[in-house]
Amino acid sequence: MFYQLYEMNHAAMAPLRATADAMRLAFGNPLNPLSHTVIGRTVAASFEVFERSTRRYGKPQFGLATTTIDGSPVKVTEEITWSKPFCNLIHFKRALPSVRPDDPKILITAPMSGHYATLLRGTVEALLPHAEVYITDWVDARMVPLTDGLFDLDDYIDYVIEMVHHLGPRTNIVAVCQPSVPVLAAVARMEADSDPLAPSSMTLMGGPIDTRINPTAVNELAKNKPIEWFKENVIMDVPWPQPGFMRPVYPGFLQLSGFMSMNLDRHMTAQKDFYMNLIKNDGDPAEKHRDFYDEYLAVMDLTAEFYLQTVETVFMQHALPKGEMMHRDKPVDCSAIRNVALLTVEGENDDISGVGQTKAAQTLCTNLPDDKRMHYMQPDVGHYGVFNGSRFRKEIAPRIVAFAKEHSTPAARPQSSPVKRVIKGGKSA
Structure with a gap:
């Protein structure tokens, strides 16, 4: 009510x-x-x-009609290249000559955590001059009829895998905040299945891989309340006359x-x-x-099943870092990742995903070679600054593009080794 x-x-x-x-x-x-x-x-x-x-406030527009490439303005058009009830995949198509060498292909996985994908407008804008950019445009759950079925964390992982398959070889995937967990899980499942279309690289930015490390206020809330509390206090049915009438959601x-x-x-x-x-x-x-x-x-709105499963799996059970996470009754084993290069990015003052929570992915990917992994910690930025703002444009975006270019090649033979490439404030450590 x-x-x-x-x-x-x-x-x-x-x-x-x-x-x-x-x-x-x-x-x-x-x-x-x-x-x-x-x-x-x-x-x-x-x-x-x-x-x-x-x-x-209605859904904002990206409004990115042009970008600047090689010093010249280039027209940009939005195209939906893949679609399912809960997500559209938007391609920011640049009007480039066919003879121009290809830029790296980057799939930005936007958070499904209350805000629209347009929150990453600055992220897209910074990458457009240097990459062929795609982004997940998640659909408001109140606009999806009940007849289209449910959508939970397993479905999210399925969507990520399907989108990577749709984009084809040498895709580089970037996960901003919340999707870091399902993206890492999707890559682990693809590698475990020896999927030839597994991405060339993945970049995880300000994500809650292991919330036991430097827990924030958001983490503490999830830890201190039983899952029944969330079911009783934040889950509600979409009211009439919305298309998703009677769908249980987190408004x-x-x-x-x-x-x-x-x-x-x-x-x-x-x-x-x-x-x-x-x-x-x-x-x-x-x-x-x-x-x-x-x-x-x-x-x-978020579907109730996605929200509750995410809270329980990521914030209460810490299933991924404990090696207990499952996807469709199959284990999510990050040690299976041997070929997909990993870049983790954190903000020094992040009050949503504490310092070290994203870097934990480096520890989980035990069989990833040194030359396929890197960690960067951006000084003097909070959570929002990890994917937007002047420091993102000057310090973080160039590293994402360079990492994608470096690893958009056929996979090398895997070998086991610890993390060595760690950067803080532009210096190796």
């Missing part, structure tokens, strides 16, 4: 939101003399803050409230600064605020 109440409240606010938006436009219109006064800007700012605080608005509460003082300060910038008619910071929160506040 809580989800239904949320929907009813949102619908009840619709007339007020429409009125507030109309008043904002009226007091912000340059033809209105009051718009040039502090009083007029204050009224317009108040109405805008109210409207933005009560609206439902996006609940996850967003958890994100917001972790840094509530920061969000409150940002809202206050936004209000004051509108009054001062300071357009640049106000527009940056809009851009960030248009993305941050756009959330999607």
